[in-house]
Amino acid sequence: MPQVSGGKPVDVIRVAGGRSFVGTDRPEISQDGEGPEREVTLADFGLEAQTVTVARFAAFVAATGYVTEAERFGWSAVFFGDEAHLKSAAAIGSNLPWWHRIDEANWRQPEGVGSTIHDRLDHPVTQVSWADANAFASWVGGRLPSEAEWEHAARGGARKRRFPWGEQEPDDQTILANIWQGQFPNNNSLVDGFERTAPARSFQPSELGFYNMAGNVWEWTRDTFRVRSLSKQARLRNGQALAHSEKVLKGGSFLCHISYCYRYRIAARMALSPDSAASNAGFRVAFDL
Template sequence: MPPATGTADSAIHVVGGKSFVGTNAPVVLVDGEGPERAVTLYDFALEATTVTNARFAGFAAATGYVTEAERFGWSAVFSNERESVDRSADSGSHLPWWQQIEGASWRHPEGPGSSLNGRMDHPVVQVSWNDAYAFARWVGGRLPSEAEWEHAARGGPVRKRFPWGDDEPDDANIFCNIWQGRFPDLNTERDGYALTAPVRSFEPNALGFYCMSGNVWEWTHDAFRVRSISKLAKQRNARALQGEEKVLKGGSFLCHFSYCYRYRIAARMAMTPDSAGSNTGFRVAYDLPAQVHEPASG
């Protein structure tokens, strides 16, 4: 018989207390990165890495779970092939490098013909918020709040732009998996990856968390709200109150300084909870006490 519940992965005990979320030096104003807001957090545990394809495969096999992308029959996939980009641009798309691909799912991240071969230790992608929530419950956890995610990424209540500090990643200084070269036409892959990287790639932050900048966007529990009185903010917040948008953090392998400078800790993005993409994953948090955490290493 398959197990009724899954098991937690290596998670790190994060000390809470007085902290903050956001920044007083926002870059992408429309995303509501600021102002910085004080918060008080309970201690919590957070998995050191995003959930892998191997773990998600175990979940699907044990429970028979079918993701929303599988049920819809399609999902969003990045493509910089000139013909596809031009066709999407001609149809009025503001993001013409994103394509609706029939058959794309976590099992086939880029659509039919793609597979998980050689990527079982990579982050699972093409999972919606609802899919991530279901997995987290299966292992006895939950999705982290935005404030918890930022607190863990910074290594506590310290002000830094990235998990490793304030040094900007570029083609010579490789700290994470982001786009190198000229977006969206040329990716030099100086970091070693055209798409996702294994979840334990690059150096972990001070607490032992891996890839909290770049690689894949990570779902959080929170509804997406913008603290502003602008008309756009009011529209975004109305959607959030209806449960139509959730916060994602961390940026992805597609982020570039010139296009999506959202691999900063305070950066954020919104998507509807049934949305998925080839650069979207998650990691699991736990309330304490929980017998899942171990000291940070490395």
């Protein structure tokens, strides 16, 4: 579908570039390629303060007629943690029994038929693929951030910190982001007040003014997923596709917990096929300056 420009950036924060780094020498999940720390040099760039909301994505669709990949496929991935859903829906894979293939799940009805976006227009849009995110970014004159840009913005520059707010570890009582509270995956205590996504401008912003760069939704970047710390043989053993077709997502989501998915740290990352979508994945837009 031809791209139609006309959208406008929202709350773009200028981030000074220069010498920086990506990754960490203190990896928690080494098979994800969190380390080693690598030096990079970045140009100045802009990054929106928050993830793209449902309302903004709806405006994009209304203006362009864009149809997302999940809508074209007719299904998408949805998290279910209670026993009723576990019995009534087909699990996508045996390794992740809480993820289910739900017919007609898409950005308009993120959990499938019967779900709605009307009460979460200010929440991050979800059920969008890498291509969908790129299409929106082009519409507003931007692009997806690189992994290095995303980390640099989340850290507030070339400084070493585990989370956007510093080193303090969130837990079931210390609520600093929208992550899982309770025992994953069957007991969500909802201490933070959110069963799924939170509004895009929830919680205290970082010192540069960015919201929710830890938790809430995974964020697509423009980069291809690679694990540089592993040999070719090790990548094969770990199931890393040598074609490197998967893309990098950053930030973790409302499903992350230190006991299961300790990926709401800045250096953490996830790989996902670019045509995939999920009920905990969104994006924010970067700009060349």
